[in-house]
Amino acid sequence: MSSGAVRPATYFHVHLVSDSTGETLNSMAKAVIARFDGVIPIEHIYALVRSERQLERVLEEIAAAPGVVLHTLVDRDLRTALEEGCRQLDMPQIGALDPLVGALSRYLGTAISSRVGAQHALDHDYFNRIGALDFAIAHDDGQGHGELGQADVILVGVSRTSKTPTCIYLANRGVRAGNIPLVPGHDPSERLAALNGPLVVGLLVSPDRLIQIRRNRLTGLGAGDDSDYVDLDAVRDETIRARRLFERHGWPTIDVTRRSVEETAAAVINLLNDRRGRAMGTPT
Incomplete structure (x- = not known):
């Protein structure tokens, strides 16, 4: 490729798994991906994933389109199942809110809430x-x-x-x-x-x-x-x-x-x- 040639775009699958509306996860993914030039994501969004059966279907779709998995699952069992499923598929998975939630928990000395969709409560x-x-x-x-x-x-x-x-x-x-x-x-x-x-x-x-x-x-x-x-x-x-x-x-x-x-x-x-x-x- 010559120095003046335009580099072709890189396409990749990104799977967004949420137990709520998925809005937070989608916004985070777009903000991060925007930092990379010439990269175009093929998004697969799975919202309101709150049961084992739903998660099984998600893992089937992830296996059919290998890529990166981002999630904001709160339920411990579902989260563990997703992590194990991705490990078996040899696919990277990232708890998108983990670093921030963990840092705040340590700073505040407060346990993390396990309530699903807490940020969307009608408060x-x-x-x-x-x-x-x-x-x-x-x-x-x-x-x-x-x-x-x-x-x-x-x-x-x-x-x-x-x-x-x-x-x-x-x-x-x-x-x-x-x-x-x-x-x-x-x-x-x-x-x-x-x-x-x-x-x-x-x-x-x-x-x-x-x-x-x-x-x-x-x-x-x-x-x-x-x-x-x-x-x-x-x-x-x-x-x-x-x-x-x-x-x-x-x-x-x-x-x-x-x-x-x-x-x-x-x-x-x-x-x-x-x-x-x-x-x-x-x-x-």
Whole structure:
């Protein structure tokens, strides 16, 4: 193979065995595999594996497609059976949460719970996330004027700065988030000044990147791109006015030009934590 040749992708089977929904295991596997270039997994997901018969079928499928086995089984007998089955198949198996759970158990001096699917119990946190999601939907794009004061955070920015998806992501972390768009000719300052509780965060973006996103949006809608919505001078003026508004009110800002929604949400959560730390008089 020449030095300039493209290395062919490496395919491999990865078996994800969980006694719950498998969401945690799937997310962990994707995060780890993303660290390897040119590697494409063929995923086999086995969720809600809670009986010997289910595990037997899983082992049959593993034997038919040799690869790597990742699991988050809690039941000791099922876990032992899976480990023994993989040993007989000469196949690597990894308890994905073992290092973290073991370290925490040693640090806390507390025994590990054997309750299956404990992280998905319908507890207070679960209902809090559902409530936050309802709030984000009801207060998207400036809606729900009378209840915005109940938000943890309000995102403010020009059109196409990922306000809505960021609010939805925050809701899944239990954060009540609303958003208000900055529309030319409309100043939301008075409306926001009347709200004492929420943290207001301004979202910044470079004009070039914003035009690119907006053009893609218009293309998807089958619309033309000859309006001020994608005009360079108009967009520059729009972003400058947004920046000046944020500076005038002293609102913290996040530049979303090259950030993913997850990264923007993480930055918002950090701002919220800093604010709560100051309110409690603790160092941040």
